Amino acid sequence: MEVSGHGGSRVRVRLAPSPTGFVHIGNVLVALVDAAIARKFNGAFVIRIEDTDQKRFLEGAEQLIYDSLAWLGIEWQEGPDRGGPFAPYRQSERLPRYLEVAEQLVAQGDAYRCWCSPERLDEMRKAQQAAKLPPKYDRLCLGKSETERQAFGGYTERSVIRLRMPDTGYTTFTDPIRGEMSFENALLDDRVLLKSDGFPTYNLAVVVDDHEMEITHAIRGEEWLPSTPAHLRVYEALAWTPPVIAHTPLLLNADRGKISKRKHPWANMRWFQDEGFLPEAVLNYLGNLIAFVPDAENPQQGVARELFGFAEISEHFQLGSIGPSGKVVDLDRLDWLNGQYIRRMTLDELARRVDPFMTAAGLDTGNPIFMGALALEQERLKRLSEAPSVLSIFFREEAYAPEALVPKGVTPEVARQMLDGAISVCEGVAATGEWTAETLEAPFRDLAIALDLTTGKQRGQLFGVVRVASTGRTATPPLFDTMAILGAETILKRLGHARLLLAGLGV
Incomplete structure (x- = not known):
């Protein structure tokens, strides 16, 4: 595993979520990888908030990110909530720097202004689809001044800045999780770097921030893999050394279908809390997806330990061992694992953990019968949220035929x-x-x-x-x-x- 990306400097990793909704379990898996790397190599884990999509910005979403990671016991050293040597850590507070870099790229000939209207771009994409051509900008604006561009249809005075990708050759890089990756440049789009409202896109801001915050390892989800050639092109144009870039695999359901935000409530990290999963069990389960923790008490080699925490995850973590194949979120397995942690709790601790669920159901945990009833049911509980339903018989008579x-x-x-x-x-x-x-x-x-x-x-x-x-x-x-x-x-x-x-x- 590579441990440096900037001349052997201290390992620095980052999570860069957008505050646009709930915290996706895939983001949390990336955060766990980041935290494990930082812990293993005595580095720093940074949270950077990518809030440049103002249309999708959701008030309170940033706090959800902090709360979800804190619930799991994942620690970070720098971020908007605690500051650090590379502040500010919100992209909306770094806009002048992005504009400066975008203008530099234009001046160098590595980027260009585009005045194409949304309507023209939509027509262009439909024509490409009909002709079965790769979806990419046709460079109508390349090499033209604004005055020259006005002579053509589909013009808007609100321009964007696009990155100019190479016309020939391949962009090749080594992903520690996936091995060598290669993209044909002729098929790559000239992606937008700066939007017409002056806000950067991910493709510009992520490069500027990772460079200036001295990030050595950029770990992100598989969905960002197609954007990597554009990011490497920006690094090249600015003569900056890119970090190690790795893409974690997709998280899948038990049927090996992709977890959907709309169809699967467990895409939302909050769901695990509401359902009464213990943070120790969720962290343990996610740790199983990224690290092999051997069972030291088993004489047979290659036998995995079932219950372990973050210390063991970071100790045995190897970025290259994650593998590119999708990782299954098996809720039955997680139920079993959660039950194991519940059974190992002291009765007093279990009572404290189930109290919010009991109270919400109108069941009084101050009732003298509660502790005895909980002791009876502890062996059967798989989730804390089950406590009210299994314990209700001790609090009230229930109707039956x-x-x-x-x-x-x-x-x-x-x-x-x-x-x-x-x-x-x-x-x-x-x-x-x-x-x-x-x-x-x-x-x-x-x-x-x-x-x-x-x-x-x-x-x-x-x-x-x-x-x-x-x-x-x-x-x-x-x-x-x-x-x-x-x-x-x-x-x-x-x-x-x-x-x-x-x-x-x-x-």
Whole structure:
């Protein structure tokens, strides 16, 4: 892995997002790569805000970027929020410099002004499509003064500045992730560098900023790969040394289709927080996509460690080992991983993490029953957001159909006998003042014998009736533990209600 791009200087990487909406998971993957490089080589990770697209600018989007990275525990050393030696770090605050460089490129003959109207450019593109030609500017304005250009149709006085690409040969560079990449210059467009409103496009601003902020490694998503020849042309024209440029692979769904902002909510990093994924688990999962962390406790070589944090990611990270193939975001795997972290938490920490979800659902975590109920469900939780739904049975009685009290293979009359026996057992245990899972289990086993329930299936039917009557559900944590947490008063009340429901079935 190359670790310098400017004469062996300190490694400097950057994330350059646009504050135009939610934080995409692909941007976060790039940020993790940046942070791992900076940590591994004792470098600096810079956040630079590319806010030159004023039409798409969204108030508050910049803060979302900081919040998302901070939530994952990804740290940066420089940026608009904390300053640094190369401030300002917002492109909208650096406009005079971009204009200066654009004018320099025009003066050198490496760029030119274009006065073509949007309508003319649209007609040009449609004609190229119809003729099956590569989509690129036809250079009508190249070599012309404004006065000369006015003689042709499709003129607008609001000019842009375009980069002049070479007419022949190839632009070739080495991407540490993808190897040697080569583009035929004759097929490349003369991209706009400076828009008519005086704001730079990405193609100019990214080069100026990376150079002047001494960025050594420019890591970005695969979608920016076609723009790299233009950026290298700007570097060449200005006699600047480009950084190492690498393009991370696309993130894919489990079906290997591209993650879409419109179709897939998990494109938005906020979705993971709202769904109750732990930042440790999300960071761990993304780390799996970019680094192989060996399991030091496994004697077999080549076995990956499943649970690890940022320290291990940065230690074992190799840029060239990421590979160009798309990386799958498998939510089932992430659910499993999240569950592993949940089970390793202390109960107090888990209670703190689920509290916002419980409160939003109107469930009081100050209720004395909460901690005991949470301890029962901790093994089953995959997401924090599941806590209200799985724990609600401990806070309120839930409606269910009377037929749920009658297991398959059992008549309503037999179900009534089972429930009557259960009520009797619970009344007896409650009278002793010792209401625990242990004091409940033994008399219920005796009840099964008394009812001549000799097989495991028959005993399961008995416990099924009691489970539905106690919780309204057919699947819960261990039955007697659940009944112990709910308490004698609640259980007897719910069993009595279940008896009334069965009576409605005519038994």
